[in-house]
Amino acid sequence: MEVSMIEQQETEPASQEVVETNTRERLVNAAVEVFLERGYGGTRVQDIARKAGFTSGALYVHFPSRSALLSEAIIREGKIILDSMTESLDSLETQASTPIQAMAAFATAPTTKFDRLLLDALALAAGSEEFRTELDGALHGFVDSIRSRVTASKARGSIDQSVDVEALCNLYVSWVFGSVVSKALGLSMSDPDGLADIGAKFRSSI
Amino acid sequence: MEVSMIEQQETEPASQEVVETNTRERLVNAAVEVFLERGYGGTRVQDIARKAGFTSGALYVHFPSRSALLSEAIIREGKIILDSMTESLDSLETQASTPIQAMAAFATAPTTKFDRLLLDALALAAGSEEFRTELDGALHGFVDSIRSRVTASKARGSIDQSVDVEALCNLYVSWVFGSVVSKALGLSMSDPDGLADIGAKFRSSI
Numbered sequence: 211m212e213v214s215m216i217e218q219q220e221t222e223p224a225s226q227e228v229v230e231t232n233t234r235e236r237l238v239n240a241a242v243e244v245f246l247e248r249g250y251g252g253t254r255v256q257d258i259a260r261k262a263g264f265t266s267g268a269l270y271v272h273f274p275s276r277s278a279l280l281s282e283a284i285i286r287e288g289k290i291i292l293d294s295m296t297e298s299l300d301s302l303e304t305q306a307s308t309p310i311q312a313m314a315a316f317a318t319a320p321t322t323k324f325d326r327l328l329l330d331a332l333a334l335a336a337g338s339e340e341f342r343t344e345l346d347g348a349l350h351g352f353v354d355s356i357r358s359r360v361t362a363s364k365a366r367g368s369i370d371q372s373v374d375v376e377a378l379c380n381l382y383v384s385w386v387f388g389s390v391v392s393k394a395l396g397l398s399m400s401d402p403d404g405l406a407d408i409g410a411k412f413r414s415s416i
Numbered sequence: 417m418e419v420s421m422i423e424q425q426e427t428e429p430a431s432q433e434v435v436e437t438n439t440r441e442r443l444v445n446a447a448v449e450v451f452l453e454r455g456y457g458g459t460r461v462q463d464i465a466r467k468a469g470f471t472s473g474a475l476y477v478h479f480p481s482r483s484a485l486l487s488e489a490i491i492r493e494g495k496i497i498l499d500s501m502t503e504s505l506d507s508l509e510t511q512a513s514t515p516i517q518a519m520a521a522f523a524t525a526p527t528t529k530f531d532r533l534l535l536d537a538l539a540l541a542a543g544s545e546e547f548r549t550e551l552d553g554a555l556h557g558f559v560d561s562i563r564s565r566v567t568a569s570k571a572r573g574s575i576d577q578s579v580d581v582e583a584l585c586n587l588y589v590s591w592v593f594g595s596v597v598s599k600a601l602g603l604s605m606s607d608p609d610g611l612a613d614i615g616a617k618f619r620s621s622i
Contacts, residue, residue, distance in 0.1 A: 250543040277483065317590060326542045333539035336532045336600035337456040353603060370617065374610025381614060383603060384523060385587070388594025394542035397559060397589060404580025408587060411576065 234272050236262045241283035246323045250330065253280060281334055285344050288331020291324050292348035295386075299355045313382060314409040317389035325393040332387065356382050440478050442468045447489035452529045456536065459486060487540055491550050494537020497530050498554035501592075502561045519588060520615040523595035531599040538593065562588050 240262035244253045255276050259266045273279035295316075302312055335345040357379045363369045369378070446468035450459045461482050465472045479485035501522075508518055541551040563585045569575045575584070 317586070329539045329542050332597055332601065333535045336535050336597075342601070349601065349603065373614060373617075377610030377614050380523075380598065380603075380611065381591070384594030384598050385590055386594065387597035388590030388592065391538055391542075391593035391597065392586065392590050395538065395548070395555065397555065397586075404583030405587065408579060408583050411579075 233262075233264070233268070237264070237269055237272055237279060238283045238286060241279050242287045242327075245280060245283060245287075246327060249326070250280065255279075281341065284327060284330045285334055285341050288328050288335075289345060289348040291328045291331070292345070292352050296348070296352045296355045299352075299359065302359070310382070310409045311406075313385055313389075314406050316386060317392075318405050319393075321393040321396060325390050328390050329394040332390070352386075353379065353383055356386075439468075439470070439474070443470070443475055443478055443485060444489045444492055447485050448493045451486060451489060451493075452533060455532070456486065461485075487547065490533060490536045491540055491547050494534055494541075495551060495554040497534045497537070498551070498558050502554070502558045505558075505561045505565065508565070516588070516615045517612075519591055519595075520612050522592060523598075524611050525599075527599040527602060531596050534596050535600040538596070558592075559585065559589055562592075 237258065240258045241253070244257045244261060248254075248257070253276075255266050255269060258279065259269045262269075269279065273282070299312055331341075331345065335342045335349070357375065360369070360375050360379050360382070364371065364373065364375060443464065446464045447459070450463045450467060454460075454463070459482075461472050461475060464485065465475045468475075475485065479488070505518055537547075537551065541548045541555070563581065566575070566581050566584050566588070570577065570579065570581060
């Protein structure tokens with residue numbers, strides 16, 4: 211079974227049509243869409259305003275600057291991506307799949323524009339207390355989901371009883387976030403079989 | 417032997433006094449210093465200008481905006497951090513240390529302000545062709561250093577001969593960059609012994 215940790219994002223959040231929404235939300239939604247198409251540098255205020263059905267002037271009534279709007283959009287979408295990664299981990303069959311299989315699949319999945327957006331969200335959260343607070347629930351949900359799966363693996367004896375759950379949890383979290391960085395940067399990906407093989411060797415050893 | 421992959425940065429690059437330097441360089445140097453003290457949101461143009469010995473007006477002669485100056489400063493410092501990580505990997509004794517030991521030490525080292533700066537540099541490079549090009553040499557130098565150590569481990573028989581070098585290299589690169597993310601976000605760190613134990617189990621298994 212192949213497990214894609216973010217397959218849900220490819221179509222849903224950005225293109226979702228919300229019929230009843232206020233101006234601010236429409237602007238943030240439009241900013242996410244334009245950002246995913248054009249990246250940080252290529253996202254122009256006019257394009258966001260046009261997509262939302264407003265003038266650029268109206269946009270500045272709601273956001274002091276282009277970067278304030280983009281930051282809010284990136285953090286909001288980053289939360290959705292993290293929640294969806296957690297959901298996809300949580301939906302794994304306890305017996306049939308292991309965290310390491312899901313992570314190997316994620317690490318070798320093709321790069322998507324969501325890797326870049328999530329990397330931006332993580333960087334924003336690392337640099338700002340306010341954004342960190344915004345992202346905190348989603349971040350901890352993700353870490354907790356990995357922790358509970360590692361704990362369950364240990365409880366049913368499928369990993370070495372001497373393994374420190376927090377350490378293994380930390381290694382897995384780093385692996386996932388590092389895969390986001392590697393993919394966002396287009397660093398050369400190994401073939402999935404090679405990584406799955408290492409994952410299997412590793413899993414059988416702990 | 418404890419190996420710190422970025423111990424050199426703590427004091428050198430930001431505080432380095434370059435006597436003969438042009439205005440642009442002085443501004444970038446000052447921007448790095450203020451950024452490391454205050455983070456992205458807290459870095460004010462006046463503080464950078466004052467530290468460099470200029471007026472804010474003079475600063476705008478050289479950089480179109482605060483974010484243009486900060487981005488250049490972050491990418492330049494990110495290159496220095498990556499190069500230093502590579503140097504510290506390269507300086508490991510081939511027989512005495514393994515990449516996994518260096519990485520476990522790095523992953524469990526205390527968080528520094530350089531983790532946050534490197535995360536910003538990686539996010540900038542992922543979002544802009546221009547910055548990606550700037551960071552490319554340093555990124556590939558780092559990946560190549562890990563690859564050559566994995567290749568050497570395989571050649572002298574200390575890892576399983578069936579292991580795919582590219583896959584293991586990719587896993588290690590992800591682990592390091594994921595540790596940068598985890599540390600920059602202050603995600604709970606396991607104790608070093610737990611991670612070192614897992615590293616040892618992992619190493620003996622491949």
